[in-house]
Amino acid sequence: MFYSVRMRATLEGKHVSGQERIVKKEDLERVILELHRRPKGDWDFQTLKVERLKEPPEVIEKSLSVRSYKFSCIPLAVNFIVGILETEHGIGREITKPLLAKLQKGLNPEGGNLKGALIVDPKTGEVLNEDPTEGVRTILFDWLDREGVRDELLKRGYTERTLDALALATKNIYCGVEAEVCISDDPDYTTGYVASERLGYIRISPIKEKGSPFGGRIYFVRREKLEETLRCLRKKALLIRELSTLG
Numbered sequence: 001m002f003y004s005v006r007m008r009a010t011l012e013g014k015h016v017s018g019q020e021r022i023v024k025k026e027d028l029e030r031v032i033l034e035l036h037r038r039p040k041g042d043w044d045f046q047t048l049k050v051e052r053l054k055e056p057p058e059v060i061e062k063s064l065s066v067r068s069y070k071f072s073c074i075p076l077a078v079n080f081i082v083g084i085l086e087t088e089h090g091i092g093r094e095i096t097k098p099l100l101a102k103l104q105k106g107l108n109p110e111g112g113n114l115k116g117a118l119i120v121d122p123k124t125g126e127v128l129n130e131d132p133t134e135g136v137r138t139i140l141f142d143w144l145d146r147e148g149v150r151d152e153l154l155k156r157g158y159t160e161r162t163l164d165a166l167a168l169a170t171k172n173i174y175c176g177v178e179a180e181v182c183i184s185d186d187p188d189y190t191t192g193y194v195a196s197e198r199l200g201y202i203r204i205s206p207i208k209e210k211g212s213p214f215g216g217r218i219y220f221v222r223r224e225k226l227e228e229t230l231r232c233l234r235k236k237a238l239l240i241r242e243l244s245t246l247g
């Protein structure tokens, strides 16, 4: 029997911390407490959602492979992402350039960050979110051996954020997202990533100015695959067995 445990904490309505796990019954109490204690900053509202999964999660053998690229300035990092999405995925720079500029300032048309991802058709650049002020969330993913993978990543100089973001990106690509670009909304975290089946998970730094509270995620999804991809992102539980070879 498997359970999904999801935690979110906010302060005055603003996101402070969020995380999720997929665990066996015997680990449930420990993980609930661990997630309850997880937010480092102050919060005034926390939800802990526990859901028994109707069927065991699917286990996939490997995550996307990880590489890190460092750039001397943000515009070079942005150009790299624009270039690689064009050469490897045929996504035109007339689509990606303005999108990345928006991502650096927050994707919510009403201002600020979008809670969840903006879905964009890679061929036309059309935004596919039913309501563009409502982002799409990827849920129900985790590592089979979270502690083991965490130790391995930290040993290699990656961060705990990589642990969660790599699992999320791996699920996205499994579900049919053609490519993803992410900038953290944490003002102190200036490493983002671009991910796809072909590229793997490429960490990019710096992708934004230190101190900027803006960030978010863009998922490139073909219109004809939208429904199936959204169903998978929201409903399919996935565990990842191990890291792919690290660069």
Ligand code: PML
Pocket: 159, 161, 162, 163, 165, 182, 183, 184, 185, 186, 189, 191, 192, 193, 203
């Ligand atoms: C990395 O260091 O691998 C990039 C992680 C991006 C994290 C985005 C977030 O804040 O959740």
